Amino acid sequence: MINFFIKTFGCQANVADSQDLAKLLTEIGAQEVESENSADLIIINTCAIRELAEQKLYSYIGRLSKIKKIRPYLKVGVIGCVASYRKQELYSRFDHVSFVYGARDELQTLKAYLINLCNELMTTKQFFEQHPENVFGQGQDRDVKKIVETKKLLTIPNLFSKASKINSLSYKPQELVRSMINIMTGCNKYCSYCIVPFTRGRETSFAMSKILDQVKKDIENGAKEITLLGQNVNSYIDPESNSRFPELLQKVAEIDGDFWVRFMSPHPQDMTRDLFEVMAQHGNKLCNYLHFPMQSGSNRILQLMNRNYTAEEYLEKIGWLRSLMPHATISTDIIVGFPGETEKDYLATREMLDKIKFDFVFSFIYSKRKYTKAFEMDDQNTHEIKVQRLNDLQARQVEIALELNSQKIGKNLKVLVEKRLTDDKLLARTEGSIRVLVSSTENKVNSFLNVEITDASVTSLVGKF
Numbered sequence: 001m002i003n004f005f006i007k008t009f010g011c012q013a014n015v016a017d018s019q020d021l022a023k024l025l026t027e028i029g030a031q032e033v034e035s036e037n038s039a040d041l042i043i044i045n046t047c048a049i050r051e052l053a054e055q056k057l058y059s060y061i062g063r064l065s066k067i068k069k070i071r072p073y074l075k076v077g078v079i080g081c082v083a084s085y086r087k088q089e090l091y092s093r094f095d096h097v098s099f100v101y102g103a104r105d106e107l108q109t110l111k112a113y114l115i116n117l118c119n120e121l122m123t124t125k126q127f128f129e130q131h132p133e134n135v136f137g138q139g140q141d142r143d144v145k146k147i148v149e150t151k152k153l154l155t156i157p158n159l160f161s162k163a164s165k166i167n168s169l170s171y172k173p174q175e176l177v178r179s180m181i182n183i184m185t186g187c188n189k190y191c192s193y194c195i196v197p198f199t200r201g202r203e204t205s206f207a208m209s210k211i212l213d214q215v216k217k218d219i220e221n222g223a224k225e226i227t228l229l230g231q232n233v234n235s236y237i238d239p240e241s242n243s244r245f246p247e248l249l250q251k252v253a254e255i256d257g258d259f260w261v262r263f264m265s266p267h268p269q270d271m272t273r274d275l276f277e278v279m280a281q282h283g284n285k286l287c288n289y290l291h292f293p294m295q296s297g298s299n300r301i302l303q304l305m306n307r308n309y310t311a312e313e314y315l316e317k318i319g320w321l322r323s324l325m326p327h328a329t330i331s332t333d334i335i336v337g338f339p340g341e342t343e344k345d346y347l348a349t350r351e352m353l354d355k356i357k358f359d360f361v362f363s364f365i366y367s368k369r370k371y372t373k374a375f376e377m378d379d380q381n382t383h384e385i386k387v388q389r390l391n392d393l394q395a396r397q398v399e400i401a402l403e404l405n406s407q408k409i410g411k412n413l414k415v416l417v418e419k420r421l422t423d424d425k426l427l428a429r430t431e432g433s434i435r436v437l438v439s440s441t442e443n444k445v446n447s448f449l450n451v452e453i454t455d456a457s458v459t460s461l462v463g464k465f
Contacts, residue, residue, distance in 0.1 A: 002030040002118050002125070005039035009057060010047020012264060013229045014080055016180035017107070018045045024111050030118055036067060040125055041075045041118070046082035048195050050367035054082055061094050068096040073124045075117060077101070079110065081199035085371070103185075103200045176418040176446050179218035180227045183211050183248065187231035189267060191295075192306045192373035193335065193366060196231055203231070208238040208248050212255070219257040224416055224446055226252065228263040234270035246278045253282035258448065260416060260431055264291045265333075269308045271317045280324040287431040288325055292318070293333040297352030298345035301338050306373070311352060318356055329432025331360035336393060337386030338366045339377035346389050353396055359404055359432060361397045365390055398458050405434070405456035412452050415463065417444045428463075435460035 004025050008018045021043060022032055033039055042064060047053045061078070068074050077099040078090050084102030091097060099117070101110045184205040187196045215226055228249070230236060236245040245263075252261055266275075271292075279286045292314075296302050299310045321328055334349060353361070365386045368375055415428035415436050426438040428449065437460060438444075438451055451463030 002040050002121055003033045003038055004030050004041040004043065005033050005036050006043045006045065007036070007060065008045045009053055010045070010049060010081070012180055012227060013182055013185070013231070014045045014047060016182045016227075016229050017080070018043070019180055020107070020182075021111070021114070025114065025118070028115055028118060036064065039067075040071065040073065040121055041077070042067075043077045043079060046078060046080035048081035048085070048199050048369070050364070051369065052367065054086075057082060058093075061090075061097065065094070065096050071128075073121065073128050075099070075121055079103070081195070084199040176224060176416065177218075177222040178225045178227065179215070179223040180229055181211060181214050181218075182206065182229050183233065183245075184230040184236050188235070189232060189269075189308070190306060190373075192304060192377075193338065193369065195369045195372055198371045200231065203235055205236050205239055207240050208243060208251070209240065211248065212251055215252055216255055219255065219259055222446065224259050224448070226259055226261045228252070228261070230263075230265075232265070232267040232270065233263050234266045234272070234275070246272070246275045249275070249286065250278050250282065253278070253285040259285065261286050262289065262433075265293055266290070268292065268294070268314050268317060271320075273320045276321050276324045283325075287433075288327060289329045289331075289432045290321060291331045291333075292321075294349075294352065295333060295335050296338065296341075296345070297349035298341070299348075301341055301345045301349075304340060304374075304377070305335075305338060311348065315352075315355065329359045329430070329434065330356065331362065331433070332356075332358050334361055334363040334393065335366050336363060336390045337379075337381055339374055339379040341381060350393060350396065353393065353400065357400050357404065358397070359401065359434065361393070363390060363393055363397070402456070402458045405458065405461060408434075408453045408461060409456055410453065412450055413461075413463070415449050415451055417447050417449060419445055430461075436463045437461070438463050438465065440465070 002025075004022075006018045006022055008014050025041075026032065030041070036042055044057070044061065046057050061076070064074075064076055068076070074096075075098040076094075076096050078097055079101045081103045083090065083100045087100045087102060090100050099113065101113070184203060186201045186203045187194070188203045190197050211228075218226065233245050236248060237243070238248065249261070249263065279288075294314055295305055295307060297311050299312075302310065318330070321330070336346065336349075365383075366374075413430050413436070415430055415438070417426050417428045417438070419427050420443070421427050421437070424439055424441050426440050426444055428436045428438050428451070430436060436451060436453070438449065449465050451465045453461050453463050455462035
C-alpha cells in the first residue's frame with residue numbers, strides 16, 4: 001500500500017484542492033497518513049499570497065530531504081500557486097522534488113499523473129524493500145539499512161481492479177466532517193497587491209450540477225459543514241444555465257439533510273442584495289455569517305488597490321446585511337501599510353473598524369509580491385510605522401471582539417461540535433464561526449447542540465448544555 005501525506009499552505013481553496021486529491025488517492029487504494037515520516041508520497045500545496053508563506057515553503061521542502069535519504073523511493077510533489085511561477089526554480093533548487101504542477105495546470109492532468117505515479121511507486125517501494133543492498137551500499141548507515149530490511153514485504157495490488165466506490169470525504173474519526181468545494185477558480189479583479197490572477201489565471205466557474213452532486217455525496221458521507229469556495233464567489237456563473245451565485249446557494253440550501261453552509265470569499269464590488277435575501281430565507285442551512293474583505297477604509301488607498309468600490313459603498317452593503325440579518329457575524333481582511341498609506345488613510349480604516357464593529361479581523365502588513373502592480377509603487381513608510389499601525393488596529397479589535405462576545409453571555413446558541421479537547425471539554429463553533437468550549441463527558445463530535453453561553457473572552461465563548 002502507498003502511504004500519502006498532503007501538506008497544505010494558504011487559503012481554503014487550497015484546502016479544497018487537497019481534499020479533492022486525497023479523495024482520488026484513497027479511491028485508488030492509497031492510505032492517508034498523519035505524518036511526513038510515514039509517507040511514500042508527499043504532496044505540498046502552496047500559497048503565494050505573501051512572501052513569508054514562500055519562505056516557510058522552502059524551509060519545509062528542504063527538511064524533507066532527510067526523509068528522502070531514509071526512503072529513496074519517496075516522491076515529493078509541489079502543486080498550487082507558487083508552483084505556477086516557480087517551477088524551474090523548485091526543480092533546480094531541490095533535487096528531491098519529483099514533480100511540480102501549478103494552480104493553472106489542468107487538475108485532471110495532475111490526477112492522471114498521480115494514478116500512474118502510484119502504480120510505479122508501488123513497484124519501486126517493493127523493490128527497495130526486497131533489495132535494500134541495491135540502495136544502501138558499503139559504508140552507508142547500517143541502522144537505516146536495518147530499518148528497510150525489517151519492513152514487512154508488500155504485495156503489489158492492481159490499483160484499477162478496485163470497485164469504483166467513491167469515498168467522497170477523507171476525514172479522521174472523532175473530528176468534524178467538513179466538505180470544502182471549489183465552485184470556481186481564478187480571478188478577473190487584478191487587485192494591485194494580489195498575485196492570484198497570475199497563479200490561478202482567469203475566472204472559470206464549474207458546473208452547478210456537478211457542485212450539487214458533490215454536496216449531496218458529501219452529506220451522505222456524514223458532512224455537517226459545507227464550504228463553497230472561490231476567489232470571488234459573487235462572480236460565479238453556471239456555464240450550463242448562466243445561473244449566478246445566489247441561485248447556487250439557494251439550491252444547496254434546499255438539499256435534504258442537517259448541515260450548515262458557508263462560503264468565501266465575496267468581493268464587495270459584486271455583492272448584491274439578493275444574496276443576503278437568500279441567506280435570510282434559508283437561515284436553517286445558510287450560516288448567519290459573512291466574511292467580507294474590506295482591505296482599507298480609505299477611498300484613496302482602495303483606488304490604488306484597484307478594489308473598485310468606495311468605503312461608502314462598502315458600508316451600504318453592510319447595511320443591507322444587517323437589515324436582513326441583524327445578528328450576523330461579520331469578519332474582514334485588512335491590509336496595513338499599503339504603499340503610499342498616510343496616517344490619514346490609516347485613521348480612515350480605524351474609523352471603519354469603529355463604525356462596523358467586526359467580530360473578527362484578519363489584519364496583515366502589506367507583503368510585496370513580484371508581478372503585481374503594487375510591486376513598483378513607491379513606499380515612504382518605514383517598517384516600524386507599519387508595525388505600529390498594525391498593533392494599534394489589532395489592539396482596538398481586541399476591545400471590540402471582547403465587547404461583542406460578552407453580549408452573548410446568557411444566550412442560547414446552536415453550535416456544531418468539531419472535536420474533543422479533553423475528557424470533559426468539547427470544541428464547537430457557532431454558525432458565526434466563534435469558538436465555544438463546551439463542558440461534556442459525552443461524545444458529541446459532528447453533532448449540533450444548543451448551548452447556554454456562560455462566559456466569554458476575546459477569542460472564544462464558554463457554554464453548557
